[in-house]
Amino acid sequence: MKYTDEFRDREKAKILIKEINKLAATIEIARTRPINIMEVCGGHTHSIFRYGLEGMLPDAIELVHGPGCPVCVLPMGRVDDCVSIAERPEVIFTTFGDAMRVPGSKKSLQQAKADGADVRMVYSPMDALTLARKNPDREVVFFGLGFETTMPSTALTVLQAETDGIENFSVFCNHITIVPTIKAILDSPDLHLDGFLGPGHVSMVIGTAPYEFIACFYKRPMVVAGFEPLDVLQSIWMVLKQIKDGRAEIENQYARIVPEAGNNAALAAVGKVYELREFFEWRGLGSIDHSGVKVRDDYARFDAERKFAIPGVKIADPKSCQCGEVLKGVIKPWQCKVFGIACTPEMPLGALMVSSEGACAAYYQYGGVKKHTAARPDASVAAAS
Numbered sequence: 346m347k348y349t350d351e352f353r354d355r356e357k358a359k360i361l362i363k364e365i366n367k368l369a370a371t372i373e374i375a376r377t378r379p380i381n382i383m384e385v386c387g388g389h390t391h392s393i394f395r396y397g398l399e400g401m402l403p404d405a406i407e408l409v410h411g412p413g414c415p416v417c418v419l420p421m422g423r424v425d426d427c428v429s430i431a432e433r434p435e436v437i438f439t440t441f442g443d444a445m446r447v448p449g450s451k452k453s454l455q456q457a458k459a460d461g462a463d464v465r466m467v468y469s470p471m472d473a474l475t476l477a478r479k480n481p482d483r484e485v486v487f488f489g490l491g492f493e494t495t496m497p498s499t500a501l502t503v504l505q506a507e508t509d510g511i512e513n514f515s516v517f518c519n520h521i522t523i524v525p526t527i528k529a530i531l532d533s534p535d536l537h538l539d540g541f542l543g544p545g546h547v548s549m550v551i552g553t554a555p556y557e558f559i560a561c562f563y564k565r566p567m568v569v570a571g572f573e574p575l576d577v578l579q580s581i582w583m584v585l586k587q588i589k590d591g592r593a594e595i596e597n598q599y600a601r602i603v604p605e606a607g608n609n610a611a612l613a614a615v616g617k618v619y620e621l622r623e624f625f626e627w628r629g630l631g632s633i634d635h636s637g638v639k640v641r642d643d644y645a646r647f648d649a650e651r652k653f654a655i656p657g658v659k660i661a662d663p664k665s666c667q668c669g670e671v672l673k674g675v676i677k678p679w680q681c682k683v684f685g686i687a688c689t690p691e692m693p694l695g696a697l698m699v700s701s702e703g704a705c706a707a708y709y710q711y712g713g714v715k716k717h718t719a720a721r722p723d724a725s726v727a728a729a730s
């Protein structure tokens with residue numbers, strides 16, 4: 346398949362790994378500690394484990410798995426809000442499939458559906474709008490979730506609903522923004538990061554300019570990266586090269602998809618429908634200023650948060666859940682006390698075990714559970730679970 350197969354070439358991967366090894370061996374900081382590179386995006390985390398890239402890298406490189414999976418960072422209170430909307434008799438609640446199993450404090454959307462709520466999986470917000478057209482006597486709510494990657498499609502659907510005069514459609518907006526999140530990570534005293542793999546899909550919409558502060562003020566390199574194995578390896582090499590050269594720049598490895606200026610039509614739709622929230626609560630990371638968007642007053646009739654009374658209660662994660670530490674890269678997924686024991690993809694305790702882009706699910710799915718829990722005192726329990 347064009348643009349896919351050539352980026353999965355085994356021989357080229359071997360050459361890149363050799364070059365990464367050579368370069369890492371010449372970097373001064375690697376003599377005293379690992380070079381910490383964060384992949385911000387959950388899509389990269391998934392690729393890294395799917396293709397076994399982490400195990401091919403030299404010990405001098407530590408990949409830190411960032412918070413770029415929107416399903417994973419959704420706090421429990423917001424899931425409870427979804428369930429409360431979905432359980433209203435007049436509502437058809439629509440969502441992407443990966444949000445169905447995110448645990449709330451009492452139940453997930455999937456459990457709400459089992460209990461009788463009309464929750465339906467859709468592939469796009471436009472599918473939800475079609476449902477609204479077909480069910481004029483019901484209220485159709487779309488669960489708007491994701492970074493700038495998915496924001497334009499919900500914004501365009503709201504604009505379409507306005508054009509078509511559809512009043513029984515609304516969005517429960519949980520869209521989040523990437524730049525304040527990266528800034529919060531850089532300001533975190535827990536972390537020392539030497540560089541970033543930048544998110545490919547988000548950058549397709551926002552371009553590369555919004556990341557300039559990372560290079561200018563924090564003096565860290567970032568390489569916007571594609572998702573195939575050669576993309577990820579080449580991007581790691583590019584980050585190392587910048588570190589070696591003493592440079593901090595924003596580079597674009599994913600130029601075949603990411604225009605440096607972003608997508609103006611998508612950004613215009615987003616700017617028309619949404620405005621920044623003062624703050625937004627993230628699972629495990631707490632409240633981050635200006636890290637989410639809400640529906641503008643002009644489109645209030647399409648805002649599920651205003652249309653329905655929601656509990657809006659902040660709920661703490663279960664005590665044994667260490668999603669926050671994993672999200673901040675402080676611990677590896679397998680170091681969480683309940684990884685592979687009380688928390689598995691079948692019965693997720695934390696959100697990082699739900700989505701395929703979640704670091705815990707990726708570790709679990711691609712063999713990390715056996716390799717890592719074997720070394721723990723509770724290994725027999727893990728193996729039995």
Ligand code: SF4
Pocket residue numbers: 665666667668669671678681682683684685688689693694695696697698699705
């Ligand atoms: S194993 Fe489960 S509870 Fe622990 S960090 Fe991962 S998702 Fe969260």
